[in-house]
Amino acid sequence: MEVHHRLPDDSVNVSDTHPLKEAATLVLGMLVLSTVVFIGIAFFVELAVPLIPIEMEAKFFGAGWGSVTSEMEEEEIRQAEEVQALLERLAAHWPENPYQYEVGIIPGPPNAMALPGGRILVTSELLALAESENELAFVLGHELGHFHDRDHLRMLGRGVLFSLVLATTGLGDSNTTSLLSLGGTLSDRSFSRDQECDADRFGLELVTREYGYAAGSDAFFHRIQKMEQEGLVIQFAATHPLSDSRIDFLRETSDEMHWEWDGPLLPPIAKPSTPSESDPE
Amino acid sequence: MEDLIQIGITLFVLLVGYFVGSTLERNHFKSIRNRERASRRMMVLTIEDIPSDWQSQDAGLVTGNAVVSLDYFKRFLAGIRAIFGGRIKSYEPLLDRARREAVLRMKQAALDKGYTAVINMRMETSRLASATKKGKSTAGVEILAFGTGVKLAK
Numbered sequence: 139m140e141v142h143h144r145l146p147d148d149s150v151n152v153s154d155t156h157p158l159k160e161a162a163t164l165v166l167g168m169l170v171l172s173t174v175v176f177i178g179i180a181f182f183v184e185l186a187v188p189l190i191p192i193e194m195e196a197k198f199f200g201a202g203w204g205s206v207t208s209e210m211e212e213e214e215i216r217q218a219e220e221v222q223a224l225l226e227r228l229a230a231h232w233p234e235n236p237y238q239y240e241v242g243i244i245p246g247p248p249n250a251m252a253l254p255g256g257r258i259l260v261t262s263e264l265l266a267l268a269e270s271e272n273e274l275a276f277v278l279g280h281e282l283g284h285f286h287d288r289d290h291l292r293m294l295g296r297g298v299l300f301s302l303v304l305a306t307t308g309l310g311d312s313n314t315t316s317l318l319s320l321g322g323t324l325s326d327r328s329f330s331r332d333q334e335c336d337a338d339r340f341g342l343e344l345v346t347r348e349y350g351y352a353a354g355s356d357a358f359f360h361r362i363q364k365m366e367q368e369g370l371v372i373q374f375a376a377t378h379p380l381s382d383s384r385i386d387f388l389r390e391t392s393d394e395m396h397w398e399w400d401g402p403l404l405p406p407i408a409k410p411s412t413p414s415e416s417d418p419e
Numbered sequence: 420m421e422d423l424i425q426i427g428i429t430l431f432v433l434l435v436g437y438f439v440g441s442t443l444e445r446n447h448f449k450s451i452r453n454r455e456r457a458s459r460r461m462m463v464l465t466i467e468d469i470p471s472d473w474q475s476q477d478a479g480l481v482t483g484n485a486v487v488s489l490d491y492f493k494r495f496l497a498g499i500r501a502i503f504g505g506r507i508k509s510y511e512p513l514l515d516r517a518r519r520e521a522v523l524r525m526k527q528a529a530l531d532k533g534y535t536a537v538i539n540m541r542m543e544t545s546r547l548a549s550a551t552k553k554g555k556s557t558a559g560v561e562i563l564a565f566g567t568g569v570k571l572a573k
């Protein structure tokens with residue numbers, strides 16, 4: 139038998155796709171996959187949320203509230219009561235309002251949030267910085283808008299179901315999780331942007347009905363904008379559409395609906411008795 | 420913001436993994452090709468018996484093995500590949516390197532023992548379980564090449 143001394147195969151066992159090209163294809167596929175999954179979930183949530191009775195929502199999500207109210211100091215309880223009174227006045231302009239509201243005060247940069255079951259959290263800095271009742275009224279009206287559309291349930295439902303799908307399908311294994319949740323976060327952002335616009339419109343309507351004009355409604359966004367420029371707030375932009383576009387949106391909506399904008403600003407309510415240290419003055 | 424930082428860190432580790440991994444891979448392939456060229460006179464065959472017209476003066480077991488692990492970049496790509504299916508292209512060069520390295524080491528072992536050829540060459544692959552994640556993940560892969568070294572009389 140004759141033997142030739144050949145070299146081993148050098149290339150047949152290795153694909154010649156460039157690893158970075160392979161990476162780009164796979165990452166893109168992953169983002170597409172997670173977006174499709176997310177939109178499917180969001181669609182399901184849209185169908186399911188109206189079927190959940192308000193009483194069930196209140197009962198189910200009531201549990202953690204005690205810890206918020208028990209940590210509030212005497213002054214914060216007074217502030218919460220004043221805010222609550224304003225909230226009730228606004229909610230009166232929404233006749234079919236099914237919720238019983240409860241306001242809580244928490245520390246933190248200016249913000250407010252709607253929690254399932256009719257609970258609203260307002261930060262102490264929002265109250266300390268507000269320069270008029272109208273400014274606060276719009277923020278509360280905006281949160282009422284979230285209750286009107288039951289956005290808190292949608293957001294929660296999307297988040298929970300998305301995590302659940304990742305966990306049960308095994309898609310969320312270590313390395314790929316961050317990519318999938320990135321796709322989810324990006325998709326969620328566009329959903330929440332629409333929700334914010336709807337809530338802004340609803341809040342604007344309540345404020346206009348209460349005062350007869352909308353003046354001061356954009357004050358909160360002007361404040362956030364200023365703080366963003368000064369680098370005091372960074373996390374706000376990530377969860378809310380840019381203040382610029384929201385200010386424009388408010389003005390446009392008010393014009394379109396032929397609502398009055400100008401009017402006197404009322405003195406602020408629920409102020410802390412000692413000036414807050416975070417007050418820029 | 421936190422998302423961005425997390426993504427940034429992941430991306431950074433991925434890129435470092437890619438650049439370090441691909442540099443090492445390029446160098447390894449270069450070394451493999453050089454040694455394959457240098458040792459091409461040592462025959463490696465998969466036949467079980469030596470042909471009747473050959474004569475062997477000596478015979479014995481020779482082995483060579485290589486243990487390889489993944490870099491972060493390859494593992495990341497394979498993780499996504501596991502969802503869509505298809506060839507795990509990022510693993511291919513890794514296993515190719517390991518196979519050829521194992522054969523080269525076996526040849527070296529044969530050379531050290533004075534053999535001039537290896538017949539009945541076989542390969543075995545086994546997964547090394549990771550000690551940290553209760554053996555669920557893979558720490559690496561061992562490729563063993565073994566055969567019968569023979570000293571052929573010319």
Ligand SMILES: [Zn+2]
Binds near residue numbers: 280284334337
């Ligand atoms: Zn909102």
